[in-house]
Amino acid sequence: MARPVKEINAGSMADIAFLLLIFFLMVTTMDIESGLQRRLPPMPDENQKQDDIQVNRRNILVVRLNDSDGLLAGGEMMNVTMLKDKAKEFLLNPTNDVSLPEKEEKIIEGFGPFQVSKGVISLQNTRGTSYKAYIEVQNELVKAVNEIRDDFAMVNFGKKYIALDDDKQRIVRDAIPQNISEAEPKDTGSKR
C-alpha cells in the first residue's frame, strides 16, 4: 500500500546554510600578503670566488646602517627622509657629474637607444640593525627607483609606470634598472 509521500519541510535549510556560512565567516582569513619583493644574489661559487667584477668607485652608493640605526649614505650621515633624494640624484646624475655614476648607451628593444645609468646602490647593515630601520631604508630606495620610473614613463608614454602594459613596463624596467645590492654580511662591530 503506497502511502502518499509527504513533502519535506525545507524551512530549516536556511538555518543549516546560515550555520555553515557563519563557520566559514569565522575561519576565513582575508589578509592580503604584501611587502617588498626582492631577489637575493645567488651564492658565489666557491671555486671561482676571486672573480669579482670590479665596479668603478663612482658607480656605487654605499648605504650603511649601524647598530644604533644610524644611516650613512655616500659617506654622509643623514636622516632616512633625505635618502630618497640622495638616491635619485645618484641614479639620475642629471648634470653628468664625474663623481656620480657613468651612463652607458644601451639599445632597448622597442624603444631605441637610452643612456642607462650604471649606478648600483649597495646596502650594508650590521647584525644589530633593527629590522624596522632596514625596511624603512629599503622602502626609501625602492621609492626612489619607482619615482624615477614614473617620471620616465610620464615623459615617454604619458602614463604612470603602473598603468602601462607589460611590454612598456619592461622597457621602463630596462631603462631604469633597480640595482640595489645587498652586500655580503660583514661582521663589523656586531652584537650577536
Add this chain to the structure above:
Amino acid sequence: MAVFNKKGKKDVPAMSTASLPDIVFMILFFFMVSTSMRQTDRLVTVKVPEATEIAKLERKDLAAYIYVGTPIPSRQAQFGTDARIQLNDAFKTVNDIRDFIAAERETKSEVDRQFMTVSIKADENVRMGIVTDIKQELRRTSALKIMYNARKADTQFGN
C-alpha cells in the same frame, strides 16, 4: 462596468522566504571558495613593519612563510623572549631552513617551483642578525625570490 472583486479588508500576504536559502547558499559558496584556512598556529608575535612601496604577492599558493619574532607569552617560559624562527608549527633554528625549503618545494608543482616566493614575516623589533642568517641560508638553498612582509603605511604626509 468592471467589477473588482474586493474581499473585505486587505491582508498583507506573508513574504515568501523560499528564496532565502538560495541567497544564503550563494554567500556560503562565495566564502567557501575565497577562504583559505589558517594552516599554522602562530607561536611568535609578529608586527610587520610599515612600508609605502609594497607590492601584492600574486601567487599566494606559491609562498612559503618564515616567521621571526619573540615567542608568544605562553611559550616564553620555555623558549625565552629572544627572537625565534617559526617554520610551520614549531620553533626551528636557521639550520632547519634548508629542509623546510626543500619540503616546501616538493609541495609545489614542477612548473611553479621556480616562482616560489619565501615570505619573511619578521617583527619590526628583531635585529638584522637573525634576518641576515636566514637570507644567507636561503641563498645557499637558492631560494632567491623573497619578500619582506610589510603593511601599508598611512600616507598622511603627502607621500
